[in-house]
Every structure is written in structure tokens, then in C-alpha cells.
Amino acid sequence: MAQPEDFGYHAEEDLLRSEARKFFKKHCDELTLMKLVASKHDPHRVPECLWDRQAWGKMAELGWTTLAVPEDAGGLGMSAVAVATLVEEAGRAAFPSPLIATINATYVLAACGTEGARTALGEIAEGKTAGLAITNRRGSWESADTDVTAAGSGSTVTLNGTAWFVQDARKADLLVVSARSEAGVGLYVVPVDAPGVTIDPDSIVDLTRDQAHVTFAGVEAGAAQVAAEPGKGEAALNAARPALLTMVSADMCGAGEWQLQTTTAYAKERVQFDRPIGFFQAVKHPIVNMMIMIDNARSLAYAAACALNHEPSEAARYAHMAKAAASAMAAFCSGRSVQYHGGMGFTWECYVHLYVKRQIHNQVLYGDAAYHRARLADMLIGPIAA
Amino acid sequence: MTEAGRKDTPEQAEFRTYCRDWLSRNRPAPPPVELPLSAIELTDHQQLDYLCAWQKSAYDAGLVGCDYPREYGGGGRTGCQRIANEEMQRARTPYFPNVIALGMAAPTIFHHGSEELKRRFIPKILSGEEIWCQGFSEPEAGSDLANVQTLAERKGDLWTINGQKTWTSLATFATWMIILCRHDRSDKYKGLTYFVVPIKEALGKGVEVRPLIKMTGEGGFNEVFFTDLEIPDAYRLDAVGNGWQVAMTTLLHERGAGPLVTPTAGGSDLGAITANAMTLVNLARNSQYNGKSAADDPVIRDRIMEILIRQVAFMQSIRRTRVPGLTDHPMRFPLQGKLVFTEIMQDIASLALEIEGAASTLYVADGNAPEGGQWPLAYLNCFGATIAAGTSEVLRNILGERVLGMPKTK
Numbered sequence: 001m002a003q004p005e006d007f008g009y010h011a012e013e014d015l016l017r018s019e020a021r022k023f024f025k026k027h028c029d030e031l032t033l034m035k036l037v038a039s040k041h042d043p044h045r046v047p048e049c050l051w052d053r054q055a056w057g058k059m060a061e062l063g064w065t066t067l068a069v070p071e072d073a074g075g076l077g078m079s080a081v082a083v084a085t086l087v088e089e090a091g092r093a094a095f096p097s098p099l100i101a102t103i104n105a106t107y108v109l110a111a112c113g114t115e116g117a118r119t120a121l122g123e124i125a126e127g128k129t130a131g132l133a134i135t136n137r138r139g140s141w142e143s144a145d146t147d148v149t150a151a152g153s154g155s156t157v158t159l160n161g162t163a164w165f166v167q168d169a170r171k172a173d174l175l176v177v178s179a180r181s182e183a184g185v186g187l188y189v190v191p192v193d194a195p196g197v198t199i200d201p202d203s204i205v206d207l208t209r210d211q212a213h214v215t216f217a218g219v220e221a222g223a224a225q226v227a228a229e230p231g232k233g234e235a236a237l238n239a240a241r242p243a244l245l246t247m248v249s250a251d252m253c254g255a256g257e258w259q260l261q262t263t264t265a266y267a268k269e270r271v272q273f274d275r276p277i278g279f280f281q282a283v284k285h286p287i288v289n290m291m292i293m294i295d296n297a298r299s300l301a302y303a304a305a306c307a308l309n310h311e312p313s314e315a316a317r318y319a320h321m322a323k324a325a326a327s328a329m330a331a332f333c334s335g336r337s338v339q340y341h342g343g344m345g346f347t348w349e350c351y352v353h354l355y356v357k358r359q360i361h362n363q364v365l366y367g368d369a370a371y372h373r374a375r376l377a378d379m380l381i382g383p384i385a386a
Numbered sequence: 387m388t389e390a391g392r393k394d395t396p397e398q399a400e401f402r403t404y405c406r407d408w409l410s411r412n413r414p415a416p417p418p419v420e421l422p423l424s425a426i427e428l429t430d431h432q433q434l435d436y437l438c439a440w441q442k443s444a445y446d447a448g449l450v451g452c453d454y455p456r457e458y459g460g461g462g463r464t465g466c467q468r469i470a471n472e473e474m475q476r477a478r479t480p481y482f483p484n485v486i487a488l489g490m491a492a493p494t495i496f497h498h499g500s501e502e503l504k505r506r507f508i509p510k511i512l513s514g515e516e517i518w519c520q521g522f523s524e525p526e527a528g529s530d531l532a533n534v535q536t537l538a539e540r541k542g543d544l545w546t547i548n549g550q551k552t553w554t555s556l557a558t559f560a561t562w563m564i565i566l567c568r569h570d571r572s573d574k575y576k577g578l579t580y581f582v583v584p585i586k587e588a589l590g591k592g593v594e595v596r597p598l599i600k601m602t603g604e605g606g607f608n609e610v611f612f613t614d615l616e617i618p619d620a621y622r623l624d625a626v627g628n629g630w631q632v633a634m635t636t637l638l639h640e641r642g643a644g645p646l647v648t649p650t651a652g653g654s655d656l657g658a659i660t661a662n663a664m665t666l667v668n669l670a671r672n673s674q675y676n677g678k679s680a681a682d683d684p685v686i687r688d689r690i691m692e693i694l695i696r697q698v699a700f701m702q703s704i705r706r707t708r709v710p711g712l713t714d715h716p717m718r719f720p721l722q723g724k725l726v727f728t729e730i731m732q733d734i735a736s737l738a739l740e741i742e743g744a745a746s747t748l749y750v751a752d753g754n755a756p757e758g759g760q761w762p763l764a765y766l767n768c769f770g771a772t773i774a775a776g777t778s779e780v781l782r783n784i785l786g787e788r789v790l791g792m793p794k795t796k
Contacts, residue, residue, distance in 0.1 A: 005393075007709060009709050009712055264790045279793040287792070288790070292726060295699075295718070296695075298706070299706045321698055325696075370688060373688050374688065374691075380667065380694070385678075
């Protein structure tokens with residue numbers, strides 16, 4: 001199966017982009033974002049979960065929160081390219097919301113293909129938010145690794161243990177939990193208010209999202225909550241992984257473009273030595289390098305998104321490339337965006353740090369650049385000989 | 387669908403079939419002597435005669451100049467040169483010898499030349515009967531091209547040219563040269579005028595060509611000296627004082643961002659050798675690094691993947707440039723093309739030397755050199771690509787200024 005040359009990006013996606021850009025400009029311009037998430041600056045403050053529920057409600061009304069939910073589960077079932085378009089615009093606004101967490105949970109559930117997963121997708125289609133509880137204490141991104149166990153068989157299993165680095169946990173209604181039993185990893189849909197679930201917020205660098213470790217103490221999951229049977233969870237997570245990487249990459253491309261545009265504007269306006277600093281090649285050339293790296297990452301993110309629907313056999317390759325390129329880009333662009341804002345860029349009141357922190361978080365989420373280059377090498381060269 | 391996945395128009399589809407058929411029946415015989423990596427390194431007449439015969443046959447078949455009007459010797463088609471190029475690439479034909487003429491002189495004459503000049507020159511460029519060279523760079527005008535000092539002084543209907551051009555590829559074979567001259571020392575940019583000048587017929591009579599040797603040890607380019615060379619005013623392109631605008635047309639095409647697609651054939655140019663980072667994987671499999679296969683070294687693997695990702699991204703960016711909704715600024719990627727591609731090439735060659743390790747010290751004449759010593763040669767040659775046609779530094783200025791709107795360096 002070949003990809004369409006135009007990425008399957010048509011008038012519908014273009015319209016979605018312009019509507020999304022308008023929406024985020026209205027509900028999450030820089031000043032609004034600053035007031036929302038950065039009113040307190042103490043690094044030792046209690047971790048908070050700051051987001052605009054009303055704006056999220058409006059997004060849900062527009063159907064944007066169910067773009068990725070298959071039509072037969074009640075969603076809009078739009079292409080990954082369309083979803084990436086929305087995510088990219090959300091990243092450009094550094095919009096605090098469970099958008100990516102919910103979309104990524106959607107892709108995992110869609111990869112399960114079970115009745116339990118379909119039920120959960122239906123709930124997302126009706127407006128519930130979701131998150132993935134699939135990472136262990138050591139922050140492994142491998143699908144097989146979880147610290148949660150599932151015991152018992154038949155109609156009910158009991159979950160015990162803690163899932164770490166759960167994205168936007170306090171904005172989620174449902175969690176998709178990976179848990180290990182003798183038969184292997186299974187996936188379970190657990191409402192956050194189920195008895196035995198404790199959400200412990202992490203104190204994180206990024207101000208535009210929340211993260212937590214979630215403890216499951218004798219949480220019971222019935223047959224209807226099984227999204228993937230024991231032994232089938234790992235395959236479902238692996239199947240969804242390219243979509244997860246693609247969406248995080250799209251978010252990073254949007255944020256990177258904000259950094260480029262903002263840094264360029266400042267370099268044109270800030271005068272030193274009687275000239276705008278953008279005159280000097282020590283400033284101008286690295287800003288051009290930011291643009292080149294963003295373009296690389298963006299082209300790969302859309303290639304990966306397009307592959308998800310049109311060339312699934314190649315999606316993993318493109319997704320590894322996209323996330324590696326996006327993480328390398330984010331590291332470079334973040335550094336330059338602070339540096340070229342000079343003393344202003346070092347302050348809390350300058351917007352730049354909001355994006356730097358979002359990108360720091362994004363860079364490692366589901367694996368950093370070196371991790372994905374290593375995975376890609378395993379695919380293209382073969383595993384390293386023992 | 388083409389190999390790039392684009393849909394052909396009916397005219398293009400029909401033409402593609404024609405090209406493929408013709409190429410299958412008219413594959414040129416192998417060259418009588420070994421050819422250099424690209425046309426700008428040609429040094430002997432046997433090589434040139436072979437390649438000129440190939441260009442002529444491709445021209446006669448309608449594969450060269452497809453999109454130029456018929457009155458200038460072209461095929462009068464639309465959007466078909468790209469098709470012919472793709473098919474010649476696919477057929478792995480030899481390259482064309484007349485690269486400066488096809489890529490720079492022809493589009494410049496087409497856009498700025500008089501009707502007479504267009505009819506006189508373009509047909510023989512397309513057929514390869516007349517080889518051209520380019521007189522832009524001078525000892526004091528490299529990146530700062532507008533600083534050219536070669537003087538053109540007017541006396542009635544004649545101009546007298548005095549000065550020196552350098553880094554002039556193909557000058558030893560050239561019949562003609564496109565040249566940027568200064569007619570007025572009082573204005574840097576408006577003091578420039580653009581001409582075509584005869585080279586071959588004026589050798590020893592106002593024109594002297596001296597070969598320069600590249601750092602690789604190969605020949606290929608030259609210095610050209612003008613001493614009281616007289617040319618008619620009819621050889622001027624565009625108005626007196628418009629030389630800079632005309633030069634911009636030349637450079638836009640040289641960097642692959644101009645409106646006219648340059649006829650290019652297959653062959654083994656530098657780009658083809660370094661075009662695929664996957665060649666590094668094979669090289670790594672055949673090389674030892676720290677006592678084991680270089681393909682099993684995590685650092686080498688990481689660095690190959692880093693380059694490969696940039697290379698795939700480059701191809702995907704070309705694809706994305708054709709989707710308006712995914713393109714912020716129409717020149718944002720086209721102006722990156724030459725810069726990004728040549729830096730990828732250079733990084734591939736550089737990493738190849740590291741993978742080869744001790745064996746990378748062996749050059750082309752050494753029988754023990756891996757892959758014939760092509761990697762050290764490619765590495766040295768790659769600097770030609772990041773310097774010629776606008777250095778990477780000048781191209782970053784252009785991107786910063788034209789696309790991002792930052793203040794101009796000049």
C-alpha cells in the first residue's frame with residue numbers, strides 16, 4: 001500500500017487547522033496561558049492541575065476530542081493526518097488539556113479490538129477523557145514493562161501496584177492500565193474513581209500538563225473492563241506505539257514553530273550595537289537551523305501520520321524517525337529560544353520558558369532521540385550481535 | 387503514477403511512455419574511457435566527445451529541452467523535462483556534459499536575452515554542440531558576488547572586457563561564457579551588466595584559460611583572463627545596469643529553485659554516490675571498529691541513523707512542499723534544498739571515513755583502498771558542493787532574510 005503523495009491532507013484538514021488556530025488563539029493566547037499556569041513561581045509549590053475545563057468542553061462540543069475514535073465506536077474516525085493537524089495546533093498554543101493523553105489512549109484501545117476496548121472508546125466518544133498508565137518506576141518505554149500485576153481469573157481480576165509517569169492523570173476519567181499476570185501483559189480500563197485507585201501528583205517541570213504516579217491497591221476489574229486479555233496487551237501497545245510517537249511529535253512541531261516565530265520576531269525587534277540582533281550571523285544562522293530542524297521533524301511527523309492509515313507496515317519506521325527528529329529539534333530550538341531572548345529569556349515573566357518546559361517533557365516522553373535512533377537501527381541494520 | 391508518486395497529466399504520461407521506450411532501445415554504449423564523477427571534472431576530449439554524442443542523441447529524441455519553445459530548439463511541451471529526467475535517471479544513462487549551459491546559461495538567456503540571442507544560442511545548448519562556462523567568481527568576489535571587478539567599457543556598439551574570472555568549470559572546452567561584468571564603479575549593484583562572450587574563438591586574442599587543480603588532485607576548473615576582449619553590444623543580456631537581476635535568475639536555477647527544470651540525465655555523480663545513507667550500513671558491515679563489526683557499534687549505528695533520518699526528512703520535505711496547506715512560506719523549503727542536501731552529503735562522506743578507520747587513509751590509486759578509495763575522494767569533493775553556487779553561510783543569510791525577514795547582512 002502506497003502513501004498518497006499529498007499526505008491525504010485536503011480541504012477538510014486545512015479547515016480543521018484554521019478553526020483550531022482560531023480556537024486556541026481565542027482560548028489560549030500567551031497571556032491567558034501565563035495567567036492560567038504560571039501565576040505561582042515557587043519551584044517547591046504543591047503540584048497543581050491547571051487547565052481550562054470550559055475550553056475543553058467547547059472542544060468536546062466541536063467533536064475534536066473524538067477525532068481519532070473509530071466511527072463504529074461513535075467517534076469521527078478521522079485520519080491520523082487530521083488528528084496530527086489538530087495536535088500540532090494545540091502544541092503551538094502549548095494548550096494544557098488531556099487532548100494528547102486521550103487521543104493516545106484512543107489509539108491503544110483501537111488497537112485492542114475487543115468488546116471491552118470498544119465500550120471504553122464509546123465512552124470517550126461521549127466525552128470522557130482518558131490516559132495511559134503503562135510505564136514503570138524506571139520509566140521504561142517498552143510495552144512489556146509494568147509494575148502493576150493482575151491476579152485472578154474468570155470474571156474479575158485484581159490489580160495491584162503503581163503505574164508511573166501517567167500523563168495528565170488528574171484530567172482523566174478513565175485509565176488504560178497495563179498489568180502483568182502469568183499469561184503476560186493485559187490492558188484494563190479503570191475509572192479513576194474506582195475503589196483502590198490513588199493518584200499521587202508528581203511535581204514536574206512542565207507547567208502545561210500534569211503527571212502522576214497512580215497506585216492500584218486491590219482494584220477490581222470486571223470482564224467488561226478487559227481491553228486486552230493477558231498476553232495480548234504487549235502487542236496492542238506495540239501496534240499503537242507509532243501513533244503515540246506521531247502525536248507527541250506533532251505537538252512538538254507546533255511548539256517548535258512557536259519558538260521559531262517568537263525568537264525570530266524578537267531578533268528583529270531587539271536592538272543592540274545599533275542594530276536588530278537578527279542582523280548578526282551568530283544569531284541569524286542558528287535561527288535558520290531551527291527552521292531546518294523543524295521542517296525535518298514536521299515532514300517526518302506527517303509522513304508517519306500518513307503511514308498510519310495508508311502504509312501501516314512502514315508506520316513504525318517513520319514514527320521512530322519523527323520522534324527522533326522532533327526530540328533533537330526540540331532540544332536545539334528550546335536552547336536557542338532562551339539564548340536569543342537574552343536576559344529577558346531567563347525570566348519567569350517571559351513566555352519562552354513555558355514552551356521550553358513543555359518541550360523538555362515531550363523530548364523524553366515515549367523515548368528520546370537516541371532511544372528512537374537505536375530502535376530504528378535495530379529495524380534497518382538488525383540487532384547488535386551478542 | 388511516477389516513482390515519486392505524483393500523478394502525471396495525460397501529456398506527461400504519454401511522454402513518459404515514449405521516453406521509457408526510446409531509452410530501452412537506445413541505451414548508449416559504455417564509455418571508451420573512465421568518466422569522472424560529474425561533468426564539471428571533465429578533463430579530456432575523449433570523455434567529452436562521448437558525452438556530447440550522448441547528449442545529441444537524447445536531444446534529437448526530444449529528451450532535452452522538452453519545455454522550451456520550438457522556435458528555440460525546444461520540444462514545446464509543458465512539465466515534461468521532469469519526466470524525461472526521471473526516466474533518464476531510472477535508465478542510469480550517462481550524465482550530460484553541458485551542465486553549465488543547460489542549468490544556467492539557457493534559462494538566463496531565455497529570460498533576459500534578445501530574440502536573436504535566444505534563437506542563436508539555446509538550440510546549440512540543448513543539443514550540446516556548444517559547451518558553456520560561467521564567469522561569476524573572481525579573486526575578490528566570492529560570496530560577495532556583487533563585488534565583481536571585471537570591467538566592461540563601452541565604445542559605441544562595442545564593449546571592451548578586462549579582468550579575471552576564477553573557479554571556472556569547463557572553460558577549457560567552452561565555446562561561450564555567461565559573464566557578469568562591471569560597467570560602473572560608482573554603484574555596487576546597479577554598476578553591473580551581464581553578457582555572453584566567446585571563449586574558444588578568442589583564445590590567445592584577448593582570452594587566456596589557465597587550469598586550476600582541486601584539492602583532490604583532479605583538474606576540472608580554471609582561471610580565465612580577459613585582456614581588451616572586444617564584443618558587440620548585441621551580446622548583452624537585459625539592460626545596462628541590470629546585471630545583478632540577471633545574475634539572480636542564473637543563481638536561482640543553479641540552486642535548483644528556478645522556474646525552468648534543468649535537463650539532467652542519470653549517471654554516477656557525487657550526489658548518487660552519497661545520496662543514500664544506507665550505503666553507510668553496508669560500509670559498516672564490511673568494516674571493523676574497536677575489534678568488531680562497525681555495524682554492531684552503538685555509536686556508529688546512532689550516527690548513521692541520525693544522517694539517515696535527515697535524508698528521509700529531506701525527501702519528505704520535497705513532498706510536503708507540494709501541499710500548500712502544509713507549507714507556511716512558498717520559498718521556505720526550496721531555498722533550503724541546496725544547503726541541506728550538500729550538508730547531508732558531506733556528513734555521509736565524513737562518517738564513511740570514520741567507519742573505514744585506518745583504511746580511510748588509502749586513496750584512489752591504492753589497490754587496498756575499500757571501495758576504490760571513493761570515500762576520501764567524495765569527502766574532499768563535498769566541499770565543492772557546500773561552497774559553490776552560494777556557500778552554506780550565504781544560503782543561511784538568504785533563508786534568514788527572505789523567509790524569516792531578518793535584517794540584511796549586506
